[in-house]
Amino acid sequence: MATINFITFAAFGIDKTLAEAQRRRVRESTLLWFAALGGTPGAYVGRALFRHKTRKQPFSRRLHAVAAFQLLLLAGALAWAVTR
Template sequence: MPITLETVVFALVAVNLWTVLRFWQDKQRAATGKLRIPEGDLLGLALIGGSPGALLARRLFRHKTRKEPFSTRLTVIVMIQAGVLLGLVATS
């Protein structure tokens, strides 16, 4: 079965919604002193396509905005993804 544009868009919307939800949950857990969501999990969601959701959630919830090396790692993920996207657009 071929992968369609609609499937890719649906998957990206889903992973970004999930990413925003997980950032919100982590923020809530931080505020209440509960077990936190590992940074690796949050970065993993960004890596699989949830970086727009991660950036949005950081701004909306003011969460993990100054945390290092998390911020640098997220920035690197976003830059790599932007480069890949630009490369795909330039070669198509």
């Protein structure tokens, strides 16, 4: 879990650096996949620390949707474990 969060965090930092240099960027879909694979905490920390992708609404909505889906999965897994 720590590895995917580090990768996601680093991807946000790399994308920010590339954006500032006006170079080819990391795809938004790649950033979202990293988050979906468990790197949501790394994505949120990277966004805040690098001040990156914070005002881009379509991206923000998608990231929030990934986080909400993961929370629903976690709640479902916890509820299943408790009722077993």
